[in-house]
Each structure stands twice: as C-alpha cells, then as structure tokens.
Amino acid sequence: MVTGVHPGERFLFPSAGRDLIAYRYVPAPEAGGGGSRGPLPAVVLNHGSGLEQDSKPGVARVLTDAGYLVFVPFRRGYGGSPGPSRLDEVPAPAGAPGHDEQVCARLLAENDDVLAALRFVRALPGVDPDRVGVMGSSYGGINSLLAAARDDRLRACVSFAAAAMSWGPVPGLRPFLLKHADTIRCPVLLLQAENDFDITPSEALAARRREADGVCERHLFPPFGASPMEAHQIWVHAPQLWAPAVLPFLARYV
DSSP states (O other): OTTTTTTEEEEEEEEEEEEEEEEEOBBBBBBBGGGTTSSEEEEEEOTTTTGGGGHHHHHHHHHHHTTOOOEEEEOOTTOOSSSSSHHHOOOSSSSSSHHHHHHHHHHHHHHHHHHHHHHHHHHHHTTEEEEEEEEEEEHHHHHHHHHHHHHHHOOEEEEEEETTTTTTTTTTHHHHHHHHHTTTTTTTEEEEETSSSSSSSHHHHHHHHHHOOOOOOEEEEOOOSHHHHHHHHHHHHHHHHHHHHHHHHHHHOO
C-alpha cells in the first residue's frame, strides 16, 4: 500500500468486445476533501508503451492526495488485458512501407480503449461525469491528446513527452498528431524534460494549439537524470518536480 492512497481496486471494463483490466485509486477521506464534498473529479491515467505499472501508484498518489479519483486502464495487449500487442499490429520495421500507417492505426485502436475507459469512469458511483480529465506519458501522452481530440466532454489534458521517441523515426505520425490537435477543445498542458529524446513534438503541438486559439501551456523542466530515457520517464521518477505545474492546471480546469 502507498501511504495516502487506498490500494488500487481492480476492474474490468468493456471495449471493442473485450473486457480490459483497469485499476481505480481513490482519495483517502482526508485527501483534498475527498469523500466529504460529493462526487469526485476523475483523471484517466494512460500508461506508456512500456507500461511502467509498478510505478503507477506513485503517480496516482499525487492526484489522489489532491482529491481526484484515478482510473488506470490497461489498453488492449498490455498488462494482461486481452487483444493483440502493439508489436503484433505494427509488424513493419521503422522506415519500411506501411510502418507509419500501422503505428497510427494502432494508436487509434488503443485510443478506442481510452474512450471506453472514459465512458466507464463517468458511470462510476461517486464520480462527477462533468469533471474528468486525461493524463499520460509517451504513448500514454499521445493517447491523452487523441482522447482530447475525440471526446469533447473532457475538461483537461496533461501530456508528458508525447511522441518524443517517435517524432523523428515515424514521420507519418507528425501530421497525424497535428491534425488531431486541431480538434482538441479542452485546455492542454504539455510537459517534458529538456534532455528528453526530442522536445520538438511539444513545441510543434503547442504552436498548433495556439494557432487554433486553444488554451495550451508548455512546461520544459531542466535536464533530468543521466540519460534521455530517465528524462523521458520523468513522470514516474520525479512527481515532486511536476506536481507544482500539473496540480494547479488541473485545479483550474477539472
């Protein structure tokens, strides 16, 4: 058990004919007034392609301590959820014909699971269905942005390091993400460490959102860790650094 957050409660939620695994974390009664102020705001937390599930309670704790219910869905093919894996659906190697199209198609399929998780969360007892946001890192950061583009009920999107490992190697991903960024209606917060693999994606996405007169904040942290991978995973390694940026943003909009 992580201090300040109840143990994650395992759920199954339906998506595309499958029952996918998810974990719900709820605030302790004293955290952020949780349990005493009526229905709770919720955040759907989207894992990266590496899942990092063992670290997720630490991320959830930051949010539950602030009074948010946190729902962590395991998309198809991850963490015991049934369905084809990402590699099964992206068999072409990087640079080969069809690879970029396969990546984008797989992302949209995974994002269907995120949208299903959002529908499930809004129907949970004790959740305010009109106060739900998304947050994720890397592939989860991409999925959070896609969800914000496809679900106009979302109140906020927090995206860490989206496409930092794929912006260069998967050029077809760039217009795909920018096109979806055009349809986002909720406020967006983009975060990266300066020594992440590539900081161009958050710069390009922020510019695109601002061109559309959307509310978009971009936060670059000083170099973190001893490698680009450690910097890329700042959300699991250093909640104490990002919480002062993320929590006020969520408080304004969710």
